[in-house]
Amino acid sequence: MTRRFDSFPYLLLLPAFLLTLTIVAWPLFETFRLSLTNASLRPGEEYVGFENYIEIFEDDFFEVIQRTFVWMFFGVALKLIVGTIGAVLLNAALPGRNLFRILIMPPWIVPIAIGVFMWSWMYNGQFGMISGVAQKIGMLSGPFEFLAHKNSAFFATIVTDVWVGTPLVALYLLAAMQSIPKELHEAAWVDGASRFYRFRRITLPLLAPSIFTMGLLSAIWTFNSFDIIWILTEGGPRGATTTMIIDTYKTAISRFRFGEGSARAVMILLCLTAFSAVNLMLMARAGRKAGAK
């Protein structure tokens, strides 16, 4: 007896398939197609093969890739560290805990542009708070422009990114922390385990999958972060904060070199895909290790 082909499940899948095709597959295909052309503001475009890819590697693109990963590494690491500490503090049985859980939200809720403008004033040497306070306490002998020097501008953009991204990390890890059975902590406490020992041997291992997941998501968001750097430095001084996304924007949108810009966008996609694959592999290995134990 042969089974009749049932098209109904495929019909149910069709809307999702079409949606994915329209908003994911088509733009990806179009970006790749454009990356093989010399498309610009001028009408018409010619196929140029992999010329755009060769050209970007003749520029300082490796430097941009390296800078992007360093920026992402510091941003994500700090968000995870500060977010974990925040989650532990918010999870502690302290009076006014709920109020603190609300107060941690503004950096994440405030529109990014407004928050970042506030930071740009704080970094101002003449009128900004940070330089002012540093001068008052004798750390600086005169005004210091944080966004005018390569290293300070690079770290200033990371600090702002950490400020924007930490609340979400903290709340996500707080939720994960609250799902850890209390009995484990109680049993360890009865056995005389210290607070730090319980955190290290119970909380942290059980939190690890969530930290990995948040780390991966945060890495993708940080990698693609545009507004913070653009508003603070536009990629300067002299390229010190130009990450791949800023470089792509400058090429494709500011200079209207759509072909070259698309090649850069494809490189971002490849980098993120490789990064995600490695991360997922590590997560899977960690999961297997945990299962074996």
Add this chain to the structure above:
Amino acid sequence: MKTRTMLFAGAALACMAQTAAAQEELHFINCGSNDAAEAAVQAKHVAAWEADNPEFSVNMEYVPWGQCQEKAITLASAGSPAALAYLGSRVLPQLADAGLLKPVELTEEEAASYEPSVLATIQFNGQNWGVPRAFSTRALFYNKDLFEQAGLDMPDGPQTWEDVMTAAKAVTENTDARGLGIAAASFDNTMHQFLSWLYANGGEVINADGEVVFDSPETVETLQFYADMLPYAQEGPVAYDRGKLEPLFAEGKIAMMQQSFGFRARTGDANYGVTWVPTGPSGEGHSTLLITDSLAVFEGSGVEDAAMSLAKYLSETERQAEFDDVGGWTPVRDTELTRALPGKDPNWAYFLGSVAEGGPEPQVVDYNALQDVMNESIQGVILGELSPEEAAQEVADELNDLID
């Protein structure tokens, strides 16, 4: 009675709806701020044009300079252009080259009414691509009180780069302020300010034969002037565009900066004087950067003729003069009004007198690429990463590539 009233009201509403439906929208993008003094004058003139052309309604959109040109160009390249845009004339070659603009036909009389240097800024490949709207020249503003505190005897302000250096050093060493405001952020006016100094030193970017001559001794001298001036400029010039320097001047934290005539209204309590952009060691006479903004009509909006009509209406001699006067712009036309300006305010002499020897923004199709490389080279000198010679060469090489 009640039924009749309702019928009348219904008919009136239907008529209004029909009129509204019959009106075509004319999208007009303006770079800048809608609280600038000249915006109200422009709004008045637009309303008058709408009254004369009831079949059109003008949708004015003000967009800050940082994003404006990109927005107008992106809309046009995506096939949904604004009808009209107020843009920096520097982007006209790129838009014209891409076939996104409608050429502007000027009668001989109309063309003759503009300063030749103004007209040159809207021309590309033998055609006009915009209607000149705003013209800006630069002079040096200096704080007389700070000069006095520093013990300087320069009643007419600094006239040469040597004077600027002497004054900047004296102010930095004898007051709490710094000598000169230098803009070096990744923004257009970093290049503008540099070009003014360069032109005042007799330098050029592209010569009359279309050759790149940026790697010249004059350019190297100008970049060296920046490097030498660093100890006497505000801390961290790379974080400052011209707009951010303004509060420093108004607060008495810097003693000198380049600006256009309209800056007078934003100088706060500063007791300022104005003089020419000081002449460099290789310069002669008084020069400045000549910048214009234009009204550009985009192809493909469906209301091109109406947009052109509005552009010409707004720039008609008397209306344009009112716009220039209120906005503090250097007049785009040489009229009786222009000639009377130094009588109204003697400072005008410095902004008008340097027009004849002034230089334009370099006309290249990929203007943003030029601007980026020039800004980064200036930053390279300021950060100590490039020598003036290397920086000049870097820009010249990129410019040659762009022209090729």
